Amino acid sequence: MRKWLIQPDFVVERDPDRCIQCQVCVRQCANDVHEYDSDEGLVFSDSTECVGCHRCATLCPTNAISIQRAHLEFRPNANWTWGAIRNLYKQAETGGVLLAGMGNDQDFPVYWDRLVLNASQVTNPSIDPLREPMELVTYLGRKPDRVEFARENGSLALATRLEMQLELQVPVMFSAMSYGSISYNASLALARAAKEAGTFANSGEGGLHDDFRQYGSNMIVQIASGRFGVDVDYLNAAGALEIKIGQGAKPGIGGHLPGEKVDAAISATRMIPKGTDALSPSPHHDIYSIEDLRQLIYALKEATRYTKPVSVKIAAVHNVAAIASGCVRAGADIVAIDGFRGGTGAAPTMIRNNVGIPIEFALAAVDSRLREEGIRNQASIVAAGGIRCSADVVKAIALGADAVYIGTAALVAMGCHLCQKCYTGKCNWGIATQDPYLTKRLNPKVATRRLVNLLRAWSLEIKEMMGGMGINAIESLRGNREHLRGVGLTDRELRILDVKAAGE
Amino acid sequence: MKRVVAREELCIGCRLCEIHCLVQHSKSKKIIKAFRDERDSIVPGVHVEEKGYVSFALQCRHCNDARCIDACMTGAMRRDPETGAVLCDEDKCVGCWMCIMVCPVGAIQMGADKHVASKCDLCIGAETPACVANCPNEAIVCEETDE
């Protein structure tokens, strides 16, 4: 059936003076927007299927292509917006749930942008990170409240044995993105970059391809509700384990990797038959309560002989502080909180756009809550969901995060253009696809380099910002909300963030 | 010497290498002009082969044991002593096609005018061959070899 009420999202414009009919665009568009007419000797474009991914425009050697938002305007209506109307058309035609990729794209306030950072002036010196050491090393994991010493043969010896900690050279890790939701090359690049940069990549719930096990010491492997790819070797191959309870993009919702993406390699990695849908249930069916979670945490610790920190990842929902506290008390060494901007390969649009809370509030609430309860040392906090730049990282750490996860930012570093069509499997950038035509487009070496560059650049910026504050060790920034001020926030928001207003 | 290495697992079949090869060997070296004026008079030295999702850019391998040099009856095909590149002197070539006959990778073509052989010259003089510099996926890379 022709989708006759749905107009194109974009208009592809081709400058005839610049187009050399080289057909690069034709060859690069997986949506068949461009076509070469050999009779005419000309390339034509049909915008109907254009997703605005810019692949053609980016590769066009003469910059002949530009992509605009469709000009078709509805009568202005603050309530019945263009998007709302389109969704209705779509649903009227398909009768299905609206799907979307990536994170919440709605016009909610971005609280990072309403927080500003401090810098030293006169009364104390800023520190030049190019001349002085500037330390970003971060340890994630459960820490005792105190270090105890014993006297041995007249000298002091350490009596406290620290539990296993993850050592991060930069407090930025790659979020859970499964092999399956993203391509082999993308997964490989994330793992390699994590190793090269001294941080961690998260396997997501897709298991761990044999090729990636060599990067295991820089990987966090997920145990999600589908338990894909989980066996004892999987657990032991990793640096840390993460029980995925929820995801910011779709709290309360499971996952679904369609069977057509489950090729031989993915089937082997996920330990499911080739061609079958990989369905992750909404809840873990062995976790219906916090005490069930504790059992799983300790089952995992037993399985790995207490050598790996166990993280619990939860979506930022209304009661996140209490939930996080429960996780810590259940034995989580790390609590990862995924805010409502967190990305996904596919989520029901309504869920993605309407469920969950901003990470800024969730993070502030969790950190404060754990401190109030005197258990902040017992677990590290990882903030995720919408971290876009190094300043966001600094703000997150100042709010109380030990480290952050980046997903979308990492994908963008690899080339993602946020067209939000991950769920179609036709990612023109070779990231969220298993189509061999497309996966080749991501050179893992290039992607690795770009990711490492990103972390390097952010490290330099974080160091500059810290130096400006007169801080030379990241632990002095962590939870240091004195270095944050709010701009344009209500008293209540300030109170929840426990941040003073600018000028205070 | 410099070698151009093509990685088929990374070639995305965009053919930008061919396009930029043509531009590099055009008079103006300006892409729009080159395509307008010289598209039919230049045969790119690099050629993308495609079959299904496999593709790769192929150009002269500048073989150590270059059969085209053996076969060249005029001495037009020669190895540049400085770069080690196998070059075809178009002033000497008479278009006997011996080189085409013996090139095991099929990397030598008849020139656009069908009078002389045309092949990759590693963009002698340029810092990086155009195909390498313009491959968006680094599927064509330049490597230095000991030889």
Add this chain to the structure above:
Amino acid sequence: MNRRPYLLIGNSAAGIGAIEGIREKDPVGEITVVCKEPHHTYSRPLISYLLAGKVDESRMPYRPVDYYEKNHVEALLGVEATRVDLGARAVDTSDGCSVPFEKLLIATGGRPIIPRDVEGAEAKGVFTFTTWDDVRRIQEFMEENDVTDALVVGGGLIGLKSVEALSALNVRAVVVELADRLMSVTFDQTASNLAQRALERAGVEVRCGTTVTRIERVHGRVAGALLRDGSKIECRMVILAIGVTPNIDLVQGTEIGADRGIVVDDYMQTSVDGVYAAGDVAQAVDLLGGEKRPIAILPNAYRQGRIAGINMAGGRRSFEGGLAMNAVDICGLPTISVGVTVPNGEDCEVLSNLDEKAPVYRKLVLKGGRIIGAIFVGEIDRAGIVTGLIRDKVEVTGFKDLLLTDGFGLISLPADYRKHVVSGAGIEV
């Protein structure tokens, strides 16, 4: 007199190949070249282009003019080697000298075959066509005698290239070929027909299945020719291009073993230690058949010379065997033929396609799942890949359907082989 480390007899592709082979291994050892012809090394196949006026003399050199100097070669040009004295390990030369050697290469090439049963072949205006001097003689004769029509005897490579040159000079030319078709050794009937058509389009008359029996003379000059079929040809000049035979005079009566050519082993060494032979004079192993036979083609000559040179200088490189092949542009029609182009047994399989109009003709001869011969006419761009498959004796059964398709290329080959070929010189794909 000092013993010369390397003495090379012959200054063409094989001799030059030897110089370059020696220099790969030994940058300094003195090399002496002796050659009957007085010219700087020149491209022999270019003589037809020179005659046609498509190239001038400045383009004749096969290697740059400072080549000998740069490679520390003493070139004794216009000096003929007259005798090899194996006892003294020296070569006597026409200027009365004797040049002692450590290692000797005989690359005396081929000699045009003069048919014995042609009456009047001694007439003025009858030429062979293998050397630069032949061109000069022909040009001189044509100028003096205002030649407007000519007969070319032999429809092989030399014959066709000479007739092409003549027609480029607006000489009305007739070519006669004893066999039933042109290029009978390397072409099949279809390819011959296409070649004939190209020649005829250029104004050349082709007469197959016959030959010349008598050359008519007036005052000792060519005045016409009588063919075996009784017809007469008006012509003022005759070029005999029946073929070449290895020029083995020098080794006759020596210990150096010769058959049709000088017999060499896999290292291009003759039966005598330290004495090598290469090029058209050599009788080396045939890649496909495995027997030893002379293959008078330039790529072979250069390669054999180079391998001989490497081995003379202490290296150890073997010759993988000669492969008969030729690339000829016949009046603008590019052609390539490789190996066995006409099935030589019942177990052969032929794949071909033909577009008469274009014309494009491709043909492969397969035996035992391997390609043993190929013809390309009209479109030749990826022919070398097939040559490679023949040379490497690659089993092609699995992809033979692709061999003659338009998109044929390396990509059509099995990944392993493709990568092997591309990485042949230590390159990773």
Add this chain to the structure above:
Amino acid sequence: MSRKPDYKDISGCAICGMMSETGALFSGEAIIRSISAMHERSNGLGGGFAAYGIYPEHKDHYALHVMYESEEAKRTASSFIARRLNIHHEETIPTHPIEVIRARPILHRYFVSVKPGELERNYDLSEDDIVVEVVMGINAGIGDAFVFSSGKNMGVFKGVGFPEDIGQFFRLEEYQGYIWTAHGRYPTNTTGWWGGAHPFGLLDWSVVHNGEISSYGINRRYLANFKYHCTLQTDTEVITYIFDLLIRKHGLPMEFACMAMAPPFWAQIERMPEEQREIAKAVRIVYGGALLNGPFSVLVGHSGGMIGLNDRIKLRPMVAARKDDMLFVASEEAAVREICAAPDRLWHAEGGVPIVGELKEGISAGSATPAKDALSVKVTEVS
């Protein structure tokens, strides 16, 4: 107290301190001279001293120095104190009228001990803990009252003014102590408030400090995990609590407590021998919240000695000197030379390396006779 600040206090400072490691007692005259040599480092908005060994007659009782803005506050606080503590003696802190010292609060001191019943009721708390709870209860809960000293046999004396004036005001030349520290303040953003002057004291900890701790926000929140409520918005308060937490509560040896506050860089830790590395790593990992970042030089006094510590990249000045049994630490060399013209050794403190003065083992305060020439001042022999 109405002027307890609710924003971060920032000030530049002069600090100095001196101790006899043999426990010899000497008067406050020397420390006043020493701090006044650095007059230019203060701006008259705060000065103070801590002295150890000054209350031998009450040495088993906590000496609470309290300032009041009103008589009502004094009444409220006194009864608050009396609820959990026995008051053995109380009096107005003797002062000497000085013209430049104005708007002084009511200054009062109590010598107290914990009521036995309190200890029984709070079996998980020590005497010290209960005293701290009382102090925090007053400071956080009673507006116009502020406890500024709470140790045994020691006292903090401070106020708004130049330190030499404050010293005179409190008649310090009349006290005999074996450790003296002093502070001259240069606040940049608060008008003087007596409680905001330094040293800051808790139990027998006294801290004088020069610098600005850029990690303040997290240090403070870290301390909140352990029920320390910072009311003063000063770095000194935070440093005091950290010392109290690490040493008194967690029992860390002094060197590791100092390591927690000014730890070696990771790169340095990597180069340490294994055992030491493990310790340093554990200390850094566990005590990240106690790391003091930013410029500081700090002098901490306690009954057992005196510690000077610089931030790990040494962004503030600190010199130390020894002469016989005397240890001197000061922001500037002049302050040392003023009172000890020819020290045996004088050196600049290294970043992160503590300068430790310890009362010699087996020696209790005042039991020894100080070397006569250790100080170029008059040393009063113990009577």
